Amino acid sequence: MKILIVEDDSILSSNIADALQSEGYSVVKAFDGLLAEKMMLKENYDCIILDINLPGKTGFDICRDFRKTDTFTPILMLTAFGELEDKVKGFDLGADDYLTKPFYMRELIIRVNSLLKRSSKNPGDAKKDLIYKAGDITLDDGKKKVFRNSEIIKLTPREYQILLKLIKNKGEIISKSQLIEEIWGSSFTANTNTIEVYINFLRNKLDKPFGSHYIKTKVGYGYYFDNSENSNL
Amino acid sequence: MKILIVEDDSILSSNIADALQSEGYSVVKAFDGLLAEKMMLKENYDCIILDINLPGKTGFDICRDFRKTDTFTPILMLTAFGELEDKVKGFDLGADDYLTKPFYMRELIIRVNSLLKRSSKNPGDAKKDLIYKAGDITLDDGKKKVFRNSEIIKLTPREYQILLKLIKNKGEIISKSQLIEEIWGSSFTANTNTIEVYINFLRNKLDKPFGSHYIKTKVGYGYYFDNSENSNL
DNA sequence: TCAAAACAATGAAAATACTCATAGTCGAGG
DNA sequence: CCTCGACTATGAGTATTTTCATTGTTTTGA
Structure with a gap:
């Protein structure tokens, strides 16, 4: 306690x-x-x-x-x-x-x-498991809401799912195919750059207005959520 | 205590x-x-x-x-x-x-x-678990009655079930598929907008006559019962 | 080191999905 | 036979998702 x-x-x-x-x-x-x-x-x-x-x-x-x-x-x-x-x-x-x-x-x-x-x-005790904190980002999976320093950030479902996946595995690299598999399902024909576009949407809402870089690219591998000390360098 | x-x-x-x-x-x-x-x-x-x-x-x-x-x-x-x-x-x-x-x-x-x-x-102690309060709504699951500020509100069974589910998890987002699963059962073919219509019924009885907005939509995610400070904004 | 190739980011526009109110059908029970 | 609850249909308005063409960035190998 x-x-x-x-x-x-x-x-x-x-x-x-x-x-x-x-x-x-x-x-x-x-x-x-x-x-x-x-x-x-x-x-x-x-x-x-x-x-x-x-x-x-x-x-x-x-x-x-x-x-x-x-x-x-x-x-x-x-x-x-x-x-x-x-x-x-x-x-x-x-x-x-x-x-x-x-x-x-x-x-x-x-x-x-x-x-x-x-x-x-x-019963709210169980709710704790639904709250993810990383850096100054708080993600409440019960209310499907995302905050940056107590300021709410509005995300569409797809954007939200991607952020959730990245934050749940913060630090780990998630490949595009993993994201597609988990969010769009195996039947999705990923012949376009949909993920890149959504990552861009996310960054526009989450990173750019705050001048930081939580969502990082590992070229050739995928994306990851970075909340290490110097994550906005 | x-x-x-x-x-x-x-x-x-x-x-x-x-x-x-x-x-x-x-x-x-x-x-x-x-x-x-x-x-x-x-x-x-x-x-x-x-x-x-x-x-x-x-x-x-x-x-x-x-x-x-x-x-x-x-x-x-x-x-x-x-x-x-x-x-x-x-x-x-x-x-x-x-x-x-x-x-x-x-x-x-x-x-x-x-x-x-x-x-x-x-024995009335057990009854407490059957009474849900949220904002000025009281739902008595023992008597299957719903009150708004001690004024009774008449609901049909379907409407009641939906409200119960939302109030039991107040603040949490409940997806349409969850509602269908729990209220209609897995066999229900949800090819129509039945839930939207019932939500509309509920709002007509619960919210509109009182000029409030307890039942909220989270577009793309589902519905939730909101009794926060400014729930009727 | 430099240019080509591969990969990623971006902006705008088209396609699609979602929500909600209204209206209407159907069947069971008084 | 009339009413009421359960459900279906439709369409307008809005928001989201996806595509595509373009630009920018990174990697690789001669």
């Missing part, structure tokens, strides 16, 4: 981390809103503890944007004392629970435990 | 919340009758604590309307001191227990505990 703590007060953050670790959870900390969001998009956490007042981007905004791409990871919000409407807003934006500062660590533990219990019971 | 507290006095509300939380319950608060009702229809709570005097809509009305679609979630009513007939009326409208203000928190805890014990022993 891996938990992300997003809290800029380093003392509080460490206290929370200690408490959770002593419960056997593995913990990752983030102190800045923007950085936190990137981490959330790149990696699957089992639970996220999210402060509201953060440098970079507020917890509210992070929560709202994150819920566009991920609806199952439980979020526990930390609100300042007395800010009652914060709680309402938090729930509206997709938080699963809140805790008012200051709080007892014991209570935080209870709430995290119950959030995790709830989400593990949920 | 998640408990909803519907009480407009924020001090009392917080006191109740604290008491329940220290018992290990997870708590959600609502301060307005109309909002509370929306929350009740959208989410399954294990117990509801309901004040009578509320802005927006009285506890009596909420209770009565809620019981049309949900007969198992225990409701504990809070009545003002001396209003004896309130208790009678409360029971008549479907409340499971009442508590007269002011009261000791200890007593509230006891009553909530016993309500929860009772409902968990009940």
Whole structure:
């Protein structure tokens, strides 16, 4: 169980981390809103503890944007004392629970435990397997949606199928004949350059507007999804 | 265990919340009758604590309307001191227990505990699995009934089956072939547009009279039930 | 190293498929 | 015999898929 703590007060953050670790959870900390969001998009956490007042981007905004791409990871919000409407807003934006500062660590533990219990019971647990993350691309195979940094990218079915195949085997080279076989079926007469055209469509939507190169060509062999360090060189 | 507290006095509300939380319950608060009702229809709570005097809509009305679609979630009513007939009326409208203000928190805890014990022993517990809520739609698969905000919607069997499948997997895309397979069976020759037509029927009954769009099309992929924030855009 | 050959990318246009609303047929049951 | 639910047919509007001609890029071998 891996938990992300997003809290800029380093003392509080460490206290929370200690408490959770002593419960056997593995913990990752983030102190800045923007950085936190990137981490959330790149990696699957089992639970996220999210402060509201953060440098970079507020917890509210992070929560709202994150819920566009991920609806199952439980979020526990930390609100300042007395800010009652914060709680309402938090729930509206997709938080699963809140805790008012200051709080007892014991209570935080209870709430995290119950959030995790709830989400593990949920049928949504299986949905995790349907979500693929690679670089700053998120592909939700349940909703058939693709995001780039929480910005949605609209793909046609064929484009989507190709991207799915490439992301499922990221790093691996997929030959054109493999793509044809799996997406068009064996009966398809591939006497034209249909695949090249679709790869081009994909790049137009996925790579070019962002100035990056995830979809790479291996001349003579096929295509592959590259999310290594310097993938956009 | 998640408990909803519907009480407009924020001090009392917080006191109740604290008491329940220290018992290990997870708590959600609502301060307005109309909002509370929306929350009740959208989410399954294990117990509801309901004040009578509320802005927006009285506890009596909420209770009565809620019981049309949900007969198992225990409701504990809070009545003002001396209003004896309130208790009678409360029971008549479907409340499971009442508590007269002011009261000791200890007593509230006891009553909530016993309500929860009772409902968990009940055969009605199994019924929860048969009730699906999504947005302001409630589908009772035990009674084969569909409600929109406690107003019943009459569906034909085929329409019902489709809606059930979509709501069971709300948010997920269901392809036409999946729908055909599960509802008509594998032997059905799907050479026509039967599904499109039924989706149209469903929308006519479920969406159009209310100016909303729960049933969405993902062109080329299939259909899905959308109850996100801006589902009617 | 350079040119030819093989391979890949691109833009535009034609062909095809999909969705949806309306209208109509058919058969079972009151 | 009339109504209602299940299903079929059709056509317009839209979106997607495919083809083709052209341009660009990489590889190879003399």
